[in-house]
Amino acid sequence: MARYIARRLVLMVIVLAGMSVLTFLLTHLVPGNPAKLMAGLHATQAQVDVYTRRYGLNKPLPVQYWRYVTGLTHGDFGTSLTTQRPVAEDLKQFAPATAELVFAAMVLTVVIGVPLGALSGLFHRSWFDHSTRVISVAGAAMPAFWLGMILQVVFFAKLGVLPVGGQLDILSQSPPTITGMVVVDSLLAGQFTVFRDALLHLILPAFTLAAGGIAIVTRMSRGAMEDTLETDFIRMARAKGMPELRVVGRHALPNALTSTVTVLGLQVGALFAGTFLVESVFTWPGIGLYAVTGIRDQDYAAIMGVTLLIAITYCLANLVVDVIYALMDPRITYAGT
Amino acid sequence: MSESGLERTTETRLLPASNHPGAGDGLLSPLLSVERLEVQFRAKHGAVRAVNGVTFQVSSGEMLGLVGESGSGKSVTSLAIMRLFPRDGSVISMGRVWFDGQDILSIPEPAMRRLRGRDMAIVFQNPMTSLNPTMRVGLQIAEILMVHEGLGRRQAFERSEALLQMVGVPAVHESLAKYAHEFSGGMQQRITIAMALALQPRLLIADEPTTALDVTIQAQVLDLIRERAAETGMAVVLITHNLGVAAGLTQRIAVMYAGLLVEVGETRSIFASPRHPYTVGLLGSLPRADYHRVKLTPIPGMPPVQVEEPKGCPFAPRCARQISVCSTETPALRSMGRQVAKPSRAVPNTCSHLVACHNPVPTEETPLMPLGSRRD
Ligand SMILES: Nc1ncnc2c1ncn2[C@@H]1O[C@H](COP(=O)(O)OP(=O)(O)O)[C@@H](O)[C@H]1O
Ligand code: SF4
Ligand SMILES: [Mg+2]
Numbered sequence: 211m212a213r214y215i216a217r218r219l220v221l222m223v224i225v226l227a228g229m230s231v232l233t234f235l236l237t238h239l240v241p242g243n244p245a246k247l248m249a250g251l252h253a254t255q256a257q258v259d260v261y262t263r264r265y266g267l268n269k270p271l272p273v274q275y276w277r278y279v280t281g282l283t284h285g286d287f288g289t290s291l292t293t294q295r296p297v298a299e300d301l302k303q304f305a306p307a308t309a310e311l312v313f314a315a316m317v318l319t320v321v322i323g324v325p326l327g328a329l330s331g332l333f334h335r336s337w338f339d340h341s342t343r344v345i346s347v348a349g350a351a352m353p354a355f356w357l358g359m360i361l362q363v364v365f366f367a368k369l370g371v372l373p374v375g376g377q378l379d380i381l382s383q384s385p386p387t388i389t390g391m392v393v394v395d396s397l398l399a400g401q402f403t404v405f406r407d408a409l410l411h412l413i414l415p416a417f418t419l420a421a422g423g424i425a426i427v428t429r430m431s432r433g434a435m436e437d438t439l440e441t442d443f444i445r446m447a448r449a450k451g452m453p454e455l456r457v458v459g460r461h462a463l464p465n466a467l468t469s470t471v472t473v474l475g476l477q478v479g480a481l482f483a484g485t486f487l488v489e490s491v492f493t494w495p496g497i498g499l500y501a502v503t504g505i506r507d508q509d510y511a512a513i514m515g516v517t518l519l520i521a522i523t524y525c526l527a528n529l530v531v532d533v534i535y536a537l538m539d540p541r542i543t544y545a546g547t
Numbered sequence: 548m549s550e551s552g553l554e555r556t557t558e559t560r561l562l563p564a565s566n567h568p569g570a571g572d573g574l575l576s577p578l579l580s581v582e583r584l585e586v587q588f589r590a591k592h593g594a595v596r597a598v599n600g601v602t603f604q605v606s607s608g609e610m611l612g613l614v615g616e617s618g619s620g621k622s623v624t625s626l627a628i629m630r631l632f633p634r635d636g637s638v639i640s641m642g643r644v645w646f647d648g649q650d651i652l653s654i655p656e657p658a659m660r661r662l663r664g665r666d667m668a669i670v671f672q673n674p675m676t677s678l679n680p681t682m683r684v685g686l687q688i689a690e691i692l693m694v695h696e697g698l699g700r701r702q703a704f705e706r707s708e709a710l711l712q713m714v715g716v717p718a719v720h721e722s723l724a725k726y727a728h729e730f731s732g733g734m735q736q737r738i739t740i741a742m743a744l745a746l747q748p749r750l751l752i753a754d755e756p757t758t759a760l761d762v763t764i765q766a767q768v769l770d771l772i773r774e775r776a777a778e779t780g781m782a783v784v785l786i787t788h789n790l791g792v793a794a795g796l797t798q799r800i801a802v803m804y805a806g807l808l809v810e811v812g813e814t815r816s817i818f819a820s821p822r823h824p825y826t827v828g829l830l831g832s833l834p835r836a837d838y839h840r841v842k843l844t845p846i847p848g849m850p851p852v853q854v855e856e857p858k859g860c861p862f863a864p865r866c867a868r869q870i871s872v873c874s875t876e877t878p879a880l881r882s883m884g885r886q887v888a889k890p891s892r893a894v895p896n897t898c899s900h901l902v903a904c905h906n907p908v909p910t911e912e913t914p915l916m917p918l919g920s921r922r923d
Contacts (some may be wrong), residue, residue: 223884292740335635442676442677443678443679443680445675445677445770446671446678447679448631449631450690450742451661451694452660452662452664452667452691452692456694460690461682538681539680539682540681540726
C-alpha cells in the first residue's frame with residue numbers, strides 16, 4: 211500500500227508538471243496585453259513598458275515558464291496583476307472559504323445522495339424511487355447558476371429564511387482566523403451566533419454546488435444497491451435465514467457503497483469546477499471568485515495558481531478515495547501493478 | 548451403466564423399498580412434499596411459466612436427483628421450495644410445498660425465515676458469487692449461529708471453526724479471517740456447504756454444486772455432501788444437468804423438462820430402463836468409458852421457454868416417438884407398474900416408476916442411443 215501511494219505521488223508530480231505547461235501556454239496564448247490592462251486605459255507606452263519589464267512579459271515564453279516553475283519550487287506562485295500581491299498569499303486568503311464550501315457540498319452529496327440512492331434501489335420501482343429519479347434527473351440537468359438564482363429568489367427574497375451573499379452578515383464580526391474557515395473558526399472561538407450566521411450563509415451555496423453531484427451519486431448508489439440486491443450472495447444471506455435488516459444493512463449496503471465511493475472521487479473535481487460559478491453567484495470570497503476575476507483581467511499568475519491548487523487537491527482527493535476503496539473492498543490489492 | 552443384478556426391470560420389483568417409504572403407503576410421511584407446484588415470472592407480454600405443475604416427495608435420509616437440461620426449471624423449483632423469490636408480486640408460486648407438515652408457500656415470512664438456514668438449507672451453483680466478497684468467511688458462517696441460535700460471537704466463531712474443519716478446509720483458524728477470493732473454487736464451495744450445514748438442516752438442496760468447479764474437485768465435493776448426508780440423515784435434493792453425477796449418489800431421480808417432471812423413479816430403474824424419450828436422450832449424451840474422447844451427442848434442439856399454457860407434450864418438437872395425441876394432450880405422470888386410477892389427480896407414489904409420455908420407450912430398447920442418431 212505504501213509503495214502504491216508513493217507511486218501515485220510521483221505520478222501526480224508528472225501530471226502537475228504537464229498541467230502547468232498546459233495552463234501556462236493557454237493563458238499566454240490568448241490575445242490581449244495584460245501590461246496594458248494593468249497600466250490603465252489612458253496609460254502611455256512608457257508606462258506600459260514598465261509593467262512589461264517588471265513582469266518579464268517581453269521575454270520568450272520558455273524563459274517566462276522557467277522563471278515561473280523555479281519560483282513554484284520555492285512556493286512562489288508569482289504576483290497577481292490585479293491584487294498586486296503574491297498569488298501564494300491570495301490563495302492562502304481565499305482557499306479556506308472554498309475549502310469550506312467544497313467540503314460542505316461534499317458532505318451534502320454523501321449524506322443526501324447515498325441514502326436517497328440506497329433507498330431507491332431497495333424500494334425500486336416504488337413511488338419513492340420514481341420521485342427520486344425525477345428530482346435527480348432535474349437536479350443533474352439544471353445549470354448551477356440557474357439553480358443558485360432560483361434558490362436565492364425562493365429562500366432569500368420570497369421566504370426570507372436564508373441569507374445570501376458572502377460568508378457572514380455585514381453586521382457579524384469575523385471570528386479570529388485559525389483555519390480560515392468561518393464556520394470552523396467561529397465554533398472554535400465559541401461564538402455561537404456567528405457560527406449560526408456562517409452556517410446559514412453556507413447552506414444555499416453549498417447546496418447549489420452539490421446539486422449536480424447529489425443527482426449523480428443518488429443514481430449511482432441506486433444502481434449499485436439494485437445490482438447488489440440481485441447478487442447470489444444476497445440470495446445466500448436470505449437462504450441462511452438472515453433478517454431482512456441484516457441482509458440489506460450488513461450484506462448489501464457495504465458492497466453497494468464500495469462502488470459508490472469511486473464516483474465520489476470524480477465528484478471532487480466537479481465540485482471545484484462548480485465553485486467558479488457558484489462563488490460568483492453568491493459572491494463567496496473563495497478562489498473560484500478570485501479566478502473568475504483573474505480570467506477577466508488576464509491575471510496569468512492568479513489563474514495558474516488557482517489551477518495548480520485545484521489540480522493538487524483533486525489528485526490528493528482521488529488518492530484518498532482510492533485508498534478508502536481498497537480498504538472497503540478486500541479484493542483490491544495494490545501489490546504488483 | 549451398472550449391469551449385474553439389474554436385469555430387465557419389472558416395475559413390481561421396484562415397489563416399496565424399506566428405507567424410503569412413499570406418501571401413499573401410510574408409513575412415514577415424506578419430509579418434503581411438492582404438490583402441483585407452478586411458478587410464473589410476470590413479464591411484459593404475459594408470464595414465463597418456469598414450472599408447470601411439479602409433484603415429488605423427498606423423505607429423510609433420502610437423496611433425490613432433480614435432473615434436466617439447463618432451463619428446465621430446476622433452480623426455480625428449488626427457489627420456490629426455499630421461498631426465495633422477490634415478494635413484489637413479480638413471481639407467482641402456486642400449488643403446495645409441504646415441509647414437515649407446514650405449507651411453505653403460505654406461512655408468514657418470519658416463520659419462513661426461521662426455517663431457512665435452520666431446517667432447510669441450499670448450496671448454489673457458483674460458490675464465488677454465493678459468498679459475500681467484503682465479509683470475512685468466518686462471520687458469514689458465524690452469523691447463522693448468532694442469528695438462529697443466539698450464540699455470542701466467541702462461541703459462534705468456535706463452532707464455525709469446527710464446521711470448517713468438518714468440511715475439510717485447511718488451516719481453519721486463519722481461514723476464518725479470510726475473504727472468499729482468497730480460496731479456490733473447491734474450498735469456496737466447501738465453505739458454502741459448511742454454511743448450509745451449520746445448524747444440521749433436515750433438508751439440503753444442492754443446486755448444481757459442482758458445475759462451476761474443476762473436474763478434479765467435483766468428486767470431492769460430491770463425496771462431502773454424500774458423507775454429511777449419510778451421517779446426519781438429512782434429506783438431499785441434488786440438482787444437476789448431468790445424469791452421471793446423479794447416478795452414483797441418489798436413490799431416486801426426477802427428470803425435469805420444460806417445467807414438468809417427465810420421469811420419476813428409482814435411480815437403478817431409471818438407468819436400467821428409462822421410459823421417457825427425453826430421459827433416453829439424456830442418457831445418450833452421457834460420456835461413456837469406452838468412447839469418452841468422442842464429443843458428446845446432445846439431444847438436438849433446445850428446451851422451450853413456456854409463455855402460453857402448455858398444450859400437448861412439451862417435448863414433442865424434439866421427439867422421435869411422437870404420435871398424433873402428443874400434440875394435443877399433455878401426458879400426465881403415470882406409473883409404469885400399477886396404473887393409478889386417476890393419474891392427473893394422484894400424488895405419485897415415491898416408489899414406483901412414473902413416466903409422462905403417450906408413447907413410452909419399451910423396456911427392451913437399448914437406452915444408450917441418443918435421440919439424434921436414432922432419427923438419422
Ligand atoms: N428471474 C427470472 N425471470 C424470468 N424468467 C426466469 C427467471 N429465472 C428463471 N427464469 C426462466 O425459468 C426457466 C427455468 O429456469 P431455471 O430454473 O433456472 O432452469 P435450470 O433448470 O437450468 O435451473 C428458464 O426458462 C428461465 O429463463
Ligand atoms: S408424449 Fe409423445 S411427444 Fe411427448 S415424449 Fe412421449 S412420445 Fe414424445
Ligand atoms: Mg439452474
